[in-house]
Amino acid sequence: MKTLGYIIRRLCKAAVLLLGVVSLNFLLIRLIPGDPATVIAGESGTSDPAFVESIRRIYGLDQPLLVQLKTYITNTVSLDLGYSYRLQSEVLDLILSRLPATVALTGSAFVLSLIVGVGLGVIAGTRPDTALDRTIRILTLGLYSVPVFWIGLMMILTFSLQLGWLPASGTGFEYGQAPGVAKFLSHLVLPAVTLSLFYIAVYVRLARTSIIEVTQLDFVRTARSKGLTKGQITRRHVLPNSLLPILTMASLQAGNLVSGSIAVETIFAWPGIGRLGYEALTQRDYNMLLGVFLASAAMVLIFNLIADVLYAVVDPRIELAK
Structure with a gap:
């Protein structure tokens, strides 16, 4: 029972740590040069600004950074890791x-x-x-x-x-x-x-x-x-x-x-x-x-x-x- 209680406490601490990791990773990823909307538009064979802007709206890239972070953390807690636009599949399914x-x-x-x-x-x-x-x-x-x-x-x-x-x-x-x-x-x-x-x-x-x-x-x-x-x-x-x-x-x-x-x-x-x-x-x-x-x-x-x-x-x- 003592070991089980220790494991449960460590899992709770791990959950909090994972939350911090998710937040830090999200902020660091956003510092990477390049815009995924531009990449998607380029692969579609067009660079029309209206098309790029529509992609940004679809993936929520037009929102403020903190709003994007809040949305992502909320979705992650519910095991919704988003959608891979490259592989056309749910991220969680691909990882599993x-x-x-x-x-x-x-x-x-x-x-x-x-x-x-x-x-x-x-x-x-x-x-x-x-x-x-x-x-x-x-x-x-x-x-x-x-x-x-x-x-x-x-x-x-x-x-x-x-x-x-x-x-x-x-x-x-x-x-x-x-x-x-x-x-x-x-x-x-x-x-x-x-x-x-x-x-x-x-x-x-x-x-x-x-x-x-x-x-x-x-x-x-x-x-x-x-x-x-x-x-x-x-x-x-x-x-x-x-x-x-x-x-x-x-x-x-x-x-x-x-x-x-x-x-x-x-x-x-x-x-x-x-x-x-x-x-x-x-x-x-x-x-x-x-x-x-x-x-x-x-x-x-x-x-x-x-x-x-x-x-x-x-x-x-x-x-x-x-």
């Missing part, structure tokens, strides 16, 4: 159709980066200054330094074009057919690995440092003096006390993971909300762009909430804030 692909990509990359990053960090931290430790540090330094778009292109060139092991783009998922799941997973491998490599490097360095620091503490020496094996000390004492800073970093990196998926979705033609937002930005589809920002902010808040709850699971000594 693309959201599963982004959740699959970011979720798999998040889990993969934590498992591999923490695993390699534990190996390096329990064997400091060995050849294996130095090899892992050099490898992670390279992953930390290389841009994600270059890694994605090299992944496509190597594993798709040259070796032909994995598809280079799309999802390959066919709804209602069991074989489509395996095909979807084969399409997911390259973008998920590409997105996770940078964060693997971050978690390796953080886990290694945390493991080394905890190993020097008194309670570890006491456990060692009691005759516990190295593996038992690592599992029971060192690892649980080393996970808290990793979880903190994971919750902070959740936002970067969602934003980083934009480049990966573009490179691999992955039909997620990141690619949808990029296309909306280039086409000045303001309603769609605001909807993507809102969905991304909601995902970040959810990731942070999950990380906060996991604190108490990893270390029962930590009580959820009242």
Whole structure:
């Protein structure tokens, strides 16, 4: 019950924060140079001022900025995110159709980066200054330094074009057919690995440092003096006390993971909300762009909430804030 109450309180705070995010995003979007009414008119093959003005009236662009903001917040609270004039569809419907692909990509990359990053960090931290430790540090330094778009292109060139092991783009998922799941997973491998490599490097360095620091503490020496094996000390004492800073970093990196998926979705033609937002930005589809920002902010808040709850699971000594 205590955990449930904490979750409810955090969700209420998240709702208020989302309201502030919606307002700030709306004001920032309006600072972008260019008029969507002019863009629509240009695509229609006319620049008649009367036609442009009629478009502005249809989309409410002729209203004062604060009036537009009030209207947009009211509509957003009622889950009306507006209409995409480029894709000729409701923004909410488009986001819901693309959201599963982004959740699959970011979720798999998040889990993969934590498992591999923490695993390699534990190996390096329990064997400091060995050849294996130095090899892992050099490898992670390279992953930390290389841009994600270059890694994605090299992944496509190597594993798709040259070796032909994995598809280079799309999802390959066919709804209602069991074989489509395996095909979807084969399409997911390259973008998920590409997105996770940078964060693997971050978690390796953080886990290694945390493991080394905890190993020097008194309670570890006491456990060692009691005759516990190295593996038992690592599992029971060192690892649980080393996970808290990793979880903190994971919750902070959740936002970067969602934003980083934009480049990966573009490179691999992955039909997620990141690619949808990029296309909306280039086409000045303001309603769609605001909807993507809102969905991304909601995902970040959810990731942070999950990380906060996991604190108490990893270390029962930590009580959820009242």
